[in-house]
Amino acid sequence: MNRKFLVSVGLFMVTLFAALIYIGYRDDDTPIEQPKPPVKKIQVYVSGQVKNISVVELEDSGNLRVVDAVNLAGGLTDLADTEAVNLAAPISDGQHVHIPTKEIFLRPTQEVSAAVDSGDKVNINTADAERLISLKGIGPALAQRIIEYREQNGAFKSIDEIKNVRGIGDKKFDAFKDKITT
Numbered sequence: 001m002n003r004k005f006l007v008s009v010g011l012f013m014v015t016l017f018a019a020l021i022y023i024g025y026r027d028d029d030t031p032i033e034q035p036k037p038p039v040k041k042i043q044v045y046v047s048g049q050v051k052n053i054s055v056v057e058l059e060d061s062g063n064l065r066v067v068d069a070v071n072l073a074g075g076l077t078d079l080a081d082t083e084a085v086n087l088a089a090p091i092s093d094g095q096h097v098h099i100p101t102k103e104i105f106l107r108p109t110q111e112v113s114a115a116v117d118s119g120d121k122v123n124i125n126t127a128d129a130e131r132l133i134s135l136k137g138i139g140p141a142l143a144q145r146i147i148e149y150r151e152q153n154g155a156f157k158s159i160d161e162i163k164n165v166r167g168i169g170d171k172k173f174d175a176f177k178d179k180i181t182t
Contacts, residue, residue, distance in 0.1 A: 042093035046073035049080035049099040049151075064091050070099065079151060101151050121181040124162055125155040135176040142167050156182045 051074030081102035
């Protein structure tokens, strides 16, 4: 009996050992999936001479550039001064990217003829900030808003259209309407 018992225990141990080896091999065949790291997103405010001034959201790949944010904002307008901004510069969360307007110079003959034709009036379609400030009631901030309105909406079609600029109402308009032209 002792011998049967030992043989039975031995067979049981061999079977148990074989089962454990089988289970061990089977578990090793299934690959362990690594959890994917969460995708980090950043937000960048893009303004100026882009087609859609907005806050854009980008997936942070660790290699984001100004050009990526500009492209998500619809790209550059025709008036964008690309020489003033490094489009290859890296960007980070919360950054403000501003694309300035390129300066447009008139030929000297156009400036001279415009001054003669206007009778010393300020042409609100071509005047720079300094010339606009010469008008009664127009300071540096309002002159800049006039220029920005003109850049975004095109040339003023009439002098009355300048009242669409924030800060210019009927009273202020009446103070300088005889001194401006389009």
